[in-house]
Amino acid sequence: MISAERTRRARWPWALLVVIVILAVLVVAAELIARAVLPGVVRGIVIEQLELPADQQLDVDASGILLPQLIGGRLDQLHLTTGSVTIGGVTGAADVTATGIPLRGGDLEDARGTVRIDDEQFTALVAASDLPIDTVEFDEPDVTVSGSVPVFGISLPLALTVTPGADAGELLLTPVSLQVAGTTLNAQQVADRFGSIAEQLTQTQRICIADQLPAGLTMTGLAVDGNEVVVDVQVDGAIVTDETLQENGVCP
Template identity: 70%
Template sequence: MNRESLNQKRRVRWPWILLVIILLLAALAVAAELVTRAVLPGIARGIVIEQLALPADQQLDVEASGVLLPQVIGGRLDELHLSTDSVTIGGITGSADVTAIGVPLRGGDLTDASGTVRIDQEQFTHLVAASDLPVDEIRFSEPDITASGSFSIFGVPVPISATVTPAADAGELLLTPVGAQIGGATLNAAEIVDRFGKAAAWITEPQRICIADQLPAGLTMTGLKIDGPEAVIDIDVDGAIVTDPALQQNGVCS
C-alpha cells in the first residue's frame, strides 16, 4: 500500500475519531452532571443547617436550578430552593419555603433570598400575645382573624372578641379593626369608647405590633395574609444571615 493510500485512510478515520472523542466527552459531562445533582442537595443541606445552626436532623428539601456542574466549578449556585414542613425560626414554628439567589459553596453571603413561612393559629397567638394587647386566643376566618381576651374595668374582667384584618407594614404586624363584641354585645367604635373609655380604645383603632424580637434580625416580614387554617408570612432575607451571627439572633423592638 502506497503512502497516498495510507494518508487517504487516515483522513477517512479522523472524523470518526473526533466524533467518538466528542461523544465520550459529552457522556462524561452528563455523568458528572448526574453525580453533581445526586450529591449537591446533601452538601447544600449541610451548609444551610450548619450556618443557620439548625438541628442536625432538620427535615429540609433542597433543589438547585440550571446546569449544576459549571456552577459548582464556579463555587456559587445560581438559585437554590429550600423547603421544610416544620422549622423553628426565632420563637416561631411553621413550614417554610425559601428561594436563595447566588449561594456560595465555599463561604460568603447570599446575593438575595426571600420566601414564605406558614404558621397556625396557636403560633400566631404567640406573636400577638407577646404584645400589650389583652389577647388570649386567635381564631382564623379568612381574610380576618378574631382575637379573644378580656380587659379590666374597676377590677372586673370584661370579655372581648375583636375581628381584625391582619397585614404587614414596615416589618410590623398591623391589625385593622373590623368589628367587636364586648360582654356579648356587638358595639360600634363610638359605643365602645363611650362605654369603656381608654381601656377599650385599642379595639377601635389600627394596632401595630413589633415582632422583630421573635424573628432573626436577618428576616423582615414584608407581607401577611390568612389562607384557610394558616397565616402566610412573606419574608425578605438579608444575604449576610449565613455569615453574620448577629443576624441569626432575634432582633429587638424599640
C-alpha cells in the same frame, strides 16, 4: 499508500464523534453527581449556620446547569423547603429562594420566602399586643381574637375581628369589628362604653416581633390563608457571614 490514507481520513470523523460522545457522557455523569452531592452539602451548611437539629428535614433544589456554576464558584439559585422548622421563636413550614450564592465565602445576593404558621404560633406572636387574647380563630382574610376585659368589677367577654398585616418589620392588627356579649359595636359605641379601654380595642396595633426572629430576617408581609398565616420574609444576604444577624433581633 493512497488507499491507507483515504481509510484514515474516512475514520477520522467517526473517531471525533466517539470522543464527543464520551465527553458528553462524562459531562452528564458529572452533572448528575453534582446534583446528587450538592443538596447534602448545602443542607449541612444551613443546619450548621442556623444551629438546627442534625435530623432537620430540609429539601434543596438548585436551578440551571450546575457544572458551569460550580466551576465559576457561584450558584444562580437555590430553593429550600421544609415542612417544619423553628427559627428564632417561630415554628412553621418554610419556603425560601436564594440567588447569587458564593461557594468560596461571601454574602448572598438575595434571599426571600415565606413561613406558614398555625393559630398557636400566631397567638404567640400577638401575645405582646394590648389586646385581651385567650383564643384565636382564622376567617380569611381576617382573624378573630377572643378574650375578656374588666368593666365595673366584672369580666366582660368580647371578640375582636382584625385584619393582620405587616409594615416595616412589625405585625399589624387593624380592627374590623367588635362583639361584646354577642352585640356588635362600632368605634364610637366602644369609646362611649369602655372609655380608656376603647383605644386599645379600636386602634391599629403595631407589634414588634424582631425579638422572635433572627436579626437578618425582616417580615415584609402577612396574610391569612385558610387555617394558616403566611408570613413573607426578606433575608439579609450577610446572614451567612455575620453571626450577629443569626441571633434574634431586639425590640425598641
